[in-house]
Amino acid sequence: MKLSEYKYLIGKSKQQVMLEMGNQMNHYPFDVWIYELKTNWLGQKVSLLISFENETVCDVSITRSWR
Numbered sequence: 001m002k003l004s005e006y007k008y009l010i011g012k013s014k015q016q017v018m019l020e021m022g023n024q025m026n027h028y029p030f031d032v033w034i035y036e037l038k039t040n041w042l043g044q045k046v047s048l049l050i051s052f053e054n055e056t057v058c059d060v061s062i063t064r065s066w067r
Contacts, residue, residue: 001037001046006060014055021048043067 009017014028026033031052038046044066051059 001048001062003060003062006048006062009050009057009060012057014052017050017057037062 009020012020017033021035024033024035026035033050033052035048035050036045037048044064047063047065049061049063050057051061
């Protein structure tokens with residue numbers, strides 16, 4: 001997963017993001033949404049963090065975490 005694959009989301013509204021990525025249990029009023037992209041066999045999770053400002057995507061980042 002490359003961050004450049006998700007930079008196109010910057011500038012889109014929350015509704016546009018929901019149409020493209022789905023809901024995945026993100027609470028609509030929150031300013032940060034998390035999408036789980038992948039989990040490997042060791043339990044490492046790769047997640048996409050989308051930050052909103054005034055209902056518009058202002059930043060995207062990818063994080064890796066262990067369960």
